[in-house]
Amino acid sequence: MSNKLTTALLASCALGLLSGAAMAQDFDYGKFDGYTLKVKLIGGTQYEKLYTRIPEWEALTGAKVEIVSSKNHFDLDREIKQDIASGSITWCVGSNHTSFAPQYGDLYVDLKELIPQSELDKYVPGTLASAMVDGRLVQLPRVTDVSNLYYRKSLYEDPARQAAYKEKFGTDLAPPQTFDELKQQVIFFADPPNLYGTAFAGKDEGMSGRFMEILRANGGDIFDENWKPIFNSQAGVDAVNWFKDIYDAKAVPAGTINYTWDDIGAAMAAGQLAVDLDWPGFAGFYSDPNASKIASELGFATAPKGTAGIRGGWSGSHSFSVTQQCDNKPAAASFAVFLTNDESEMMEAQAGNLPTRTATYPAVKEWFKANDKAFMVDMFTAWEASLAEARTPPLIAQWIEVSNVIWPNVQAAIVGQKPVQQALDDAVAEATVIMQDAGLLQ
């Protein structure tokens, strides 16, 4: 009884911040006096604020947390694979991500066995579904990642540009509804080297993801239902041509083929791009007048649709997972729930991240209104709207490997080193070998 009382007291302290948005916690975080929970967490400024809540969990449960590793996701991934290879899984909770999760096999437990359904029901259903691998809930989502449009209102509201656009295309200049329209606007706005239409992540999984997004919006897909790679379809060719057209028109910086998220963020914040299709985490950065030149004119719109009339939003979540080898799984599950509970999600959402709990959306909109950041309400509305149609990358262990044959070939097509169809055919041939070796494709 006193445990529950302490829980309730601590929870209400934390909820004090939320001014009335508090809800009774019915999840029992348990008592693990004297236990030390070993965790491997993703590091980096935007991720570490949440870890300031760890002492609260320690006070609540009597356990101690030892962070045995804190690295960026790629290094963490490498380390976890080395742990699997050497059979030294001595830790309990690890940071995870939708794209990485399928690779780890049975390293992580099915959290449905550790967390009551009533608690799981509090998460956004689509987000929770994307955290499953082979029907097992191997991760508890922490923040969701789906791309939508940031645009500069000053450009869209400029009368001269509005008139020129109307004259040229016969339609009003407004945030784009389709990828074709986006391409048209990107080329229209471009005035290099002072202003580019946009920039895209041109290498690594970012490039594969961007390609997959447009491929799916065009009605295509990476694999058919028998895991046969089929992205060299017409939808795939159209998707690559979308990138190639804006690249050839010099509507994107020539270096975009080598950009990752940090470069794109820097270019957008420096006022060099007209629109940016990007993850929610940049909202805070772009709207900060000290860091961004476009803070006063930031607009938000839901991602455009492809030729098939659908959105192909590439979605994934950062998450926490619990290892099979963990010597105290209830403590590990309690920790994972605590770091994704209503208060934790509120903390993530206030920083501009897309939360994974349904109740957080209305709560954080209220909070933004009350804190003179009404424009952030628009952002959450635009991003929330795209969640329903968002899809994860194929949840198979081979995805990263397949992605590593897609992006260099797409790059080759964009810079004109290979014809588009040949680049995609080459990638499909390599992907087919990967799927055959894995035994998924006969």
Add this chain to the structure above:
Amino acid sequence: MTRFFRSPQATPYLLLLPAIAVILAVVLVPLLVSLWTSFTGYNLTKPATLFQWVGLRNYQRVLASSDFWWAFGRTVLFITIALNLELLLGLGLALLVNKITWGQRTLRTIMMFPMMFSPILVGFQFKYLFNDAVGLVNNALFDLGLIREPIAWLVDPILANFAIIFAEVWMSTSVFAILLLAGLMALPKEPLEAARVDGCNPWQVFRHITLPFLMPFIYIAMTIRSLDVARAYDMVRIMTNGGPAGRTELLWTLMTRTGYQNSQMGMANAMGYVSIILSIAFTVFYYRKLTQARTFMGGAQ
């Protein structure tokens, strides 16, 4: 057997035993395991695949892969250009610093600064410098009126490789400079003075006395650097990750992607064993040169 271990002849072996055991554990065993895995379909995240024998399949694929051979050739070129540039610049720096009498220690310390940075940070620094839109290099060129359109440093096939070599030279030239400076400081003064008395000009002194004396130091520096040049991996990973379209792909980026990202450790080890020829060739070459240079120094000629 017991008698042997108690005899004086056994003492050196017994004393070396711990070292031998450590070397076996940290060098030989991993070497044998990696050689074994190169004949298996070993997947890092599936320990059971360690015993999935695939024979020469990995080697056949590596030898038939044009991507691999392009990366191989590019790596040889990268090492050759980078090491020679580093040598020339390092030698120049060492000669200059050696002339200084006041503040030399401070300068030596400053010279070592680039070595203190982690290659990842060097990668981020140069990726930013060479960024086509917000990078310092392009901005400087614009302001000086030298260009009208931004240069895509990290995209163009030649410029991208240039940018990477530039970053590598920046990071590692000081290794050469420090080693060669140590050589210069150990140089006996008498032959130099004798040569000057005999009327040699500075170039002749450098060419016939300083340089031959420095050669062993140069070859040691070359050997060390040709082996640890793979440290540049982190830098390339950040700057281009082998792209765009494989234009800057080096053996290290290719192997790391295969082994760790794709988890195909068996395949990556096969690549490793093929490319080990490269390391052996460079090491043998420089050791031969080193022996020759030492014979020369010993007064044989």
